[in-house]
Amino acid sequence: MNWGTKLIIGMLSFMTFIIVLAVLMMRSSDDALVDNDYYEKGINYDKDYTKKENVKKDHATPEVSIVNNTFIIIFSQAAEGTVKLIRTADKKLDETMVLKTDTANQFKIPMDGKATGLWKLQLDWKSMGTPYLYEKEVML
Template sequence: MKWNWGTKLVIGMVCFMSFIIVLAIKMFNSSPDALVDNDYYEKGLNYDKEYLLKEQVKKDQAKPVIELSPEGIILTFKDSAEGKINMVRTADKRMDKIIQIHTDELHRAAIPLTGIAKGHWKLIINWKSAGKFYLDEQEVMVE
């Protein structure tokens, strides 16, 4: 069977349009990007506040020590502290958790591993200790 150039042109256009339609359908059905924040504008406005809180950690040498144990994630602070931890799962935003913390007499706070999936987590720790506010970010690998 011989095809003339007009038939080949139509077949090429149909293939190209099919390719574009498949890409468009795939784009609309894909999950939202976990690396893009919906509230990036507000975070940009609060950047200076976060920077000062992180610098306060350096100034007071108050960075919490994180240990992984079979019971959970143990955070040891310089002084008694209370606050919250945002546990961010970089692979899946739906797994993020916010946990309230209060230290014991040894200045430790424990996060049980129940309900926490294995893998890479980013801990954003906001706490108040000795009348000062702090912010620290650390990464852990839960196994």
């Protein structure tokens, strides 16, 4: 076999590889890393930034712990809002819950049946008329 034949075989192999990758890319499902409401989040970024700054300014960072397979979130004052559990590996497992603290300013989330691994906890609440937003990555 001479060098010309080897060159043609190499080029054909490379072109086949590129075509297979292009076909696989076209058949893949939606990209989980891109939000569907990307532009809306961009427009509302200032509001979210202000809420995050309120957490720092008012020293309102909630305490998050996992005890007996239960998330326990302790707030400094009574709070109402939403809790989002975002699974970074699988968007289908994301959950949104209504947040309302008990008399001890706690909110408990049972973790039974939840997948282990990395989760993103997003707390969006109001306390004493002030809006707050807190995000934290947690490992189950």
